[in-house]
Amino acid sequence: MRIIHTKLFRGHIFKIHNGATPKSSESDYWNGDINWITPEDLGHNIGKTIRDSRRKITLEGYNNCGVSIASSGSIALSTRAPIGHLAKVELPSCVNQGCRLLEPQEGCEDYWYYTLHSANSTLVSRGQGTTFMELPRQSLKSIKSSVPPPEEQQTIAAFLDYKTAKIDALIAKKKALLDKLAEKRTALISHAVTKGLDPKVPMRDSGIDWLGDIPAHWEALPLRRLVINVKTGSTPTGVNETHFDDKGMPWFKPGDFDNSLFLDNAEKRLSEEGVNEVRVFPPNTVMHIGIGATIGKVGITTLEASCNQQINSIICNEKLNPLYAVYYLHSIKEFIVKCGKYTTLPIINQDETKELIFTVPPVEEQEMITQSLLHEEEHINTQQNRINAVINKLLEYRSALITNAVTGKIDVRNFRLPEAEELVTHEE
Structure with missing residues (x-):
């Protein structure tokens, strides 16, 4: 009979390094050579290892934010937003406060990577929090693992x-x-x-x-001539729990948009109190994301609904079929991304949306x-x-x-x- 011992993560298997963030206002702390890994980096990473972080910090930034560097072969683990993304670091690295670095103190690094992978459901189940779930350091330390x-x-x-x-x-x-x-x-x-x-x-x-030839009997018109109105959405004042009800009116945010044409499922729904605080749009409203990484995504409502201010809501007149409008906006998504004004994020506001040329x-x-x-x-x-x-x-x-x-x-x-x-x- 095989006997495989178990040990706690704490001390026996890993040295656990906490994460932190240098002051964003201090330019001398950023754009250095030290990897500073975030949950976003781990979420976008493909494969077992990670070589570079999207942002890096300087030695001065490292010395002023209370993090410690773990050696190559250590395992970066996201402990919030979400819990459970992981990768072995190819270079000495540190992390932000949404991660921890687990530096193996014994055994095979790749084995420990797979052990953490298999423990994902345990890690998630030990998360705590209300606004977002986070895996506390103590909970991580108390997990046991087989040690062949x-x-x-x-x-x-x-x-x-x-x-x-x-x-x-x-x-x-x-x-x-x-x-x-x-x-x-x-x-x-x-x-x-x-x-x-x-x-x-x-x-x-x-x-x-950019449009080229179209059928001779079609028109090419600005959207403003094809709509009743274009308005941005809104958010309840002060946003508190009384504004929401799981059985209430859908309140769409960019995260609710997927590859489906039809918008039926919103993560948040408004209570009667919440509905009184926002703009409400009728069924068959075309909702088009106007800012951020998902600018240009589009869908059509199947029910009376609302949305936040990142979304431009389009109510078509008799000259424009709403579903045709959704398809057309989908077809020019890349054009919208390119023509959107940039500050820190790409933006196309309601007035610019009205000037988009549609085939009709x-x-x-x-x-x-x-x-x-x-x-x-x-x-x-x-x-x-x-x-x-x-x-x-x-x-x-x-x-x-x-x-x-x-x-x-x-x-x-x-x-x-x-x-x-x-x-x-x-x-x-």
Whole structure:
């Protein structure tokens, strides 16, 4: 019978380094050479290791913010917003207060990386907080882990490197198919709202350089001539819990927008008190994000709803089908990103939104275009759902494999890399 000892993370396995942030107003603290890793860095990182952080600090910044540097091979772990992102650092690094660095004091670094990966649900379950969940240092320190002999740790890590690389390659192929479907969707929409459905229709110059030729019987008009109004959303004054009710009116924020055309699910819903504090928009309002990283995303409401001030709400008149407007805005998203004014974030305000040039087929043709695109999207969505189901199964298998290997539920002590792969590794 195999006996595998367990130890606490605290002291025995890891030296735990806290994070902090230098004063943002001190320019001498920033743009240095020291990695300063954040949850955002870990969330965007692909793979087991991380080499660089998006922002770096200077030695002066390091000396004035109370962080400590952990050696290469340490594991950066996000402990809030959200809990559980992780990566091995390739270079000595420090972190902000949303992370901690776990510096292994014994054994195989890669084994500890996989151990932390398998402990994700435990880490999340020990989070505390109301505004956001955070994993306290004491809770992290009290977690126990299996500690097989060092040689077995290395074998487990090698086994998981080999197996997860194969799984990740399969997932990458599936994601490439999703990218192709997304490109197909964008191309279908762009062609339908700028050239129409009839390939033999006579064309004319739109007079707009970036738009090019359009069907001869279409118009090209500024949005202000096609709407009742364009208004930004609003936020309840003082924002408190009494403004919200889980069964109330949807109050949309940029985070509620996904790849769906229809806006039905808002993270926040307004109580009657909250509704009295904001602008309310009717069903079939086109909501278009006008600021920030997701500028240009668009959707249409299915119910009476509200939104915050980052969103421009468009109520179409009789000349513009709201769903056609959503498709058209989707087709010019990249143009909007490029033409948005920049301060710290790209912005397109309601007046600039009104000046966007729209292609305007007859209303009956707009309806035909939207119905054709809905049919095409249904087919694409079916394919995407099948691919995502396969990806989710692969991810579940990957997680289970890691957990079973690091907890000893599968015995991999006799694992060796296949000879062909050993040869490739040696040549590299």
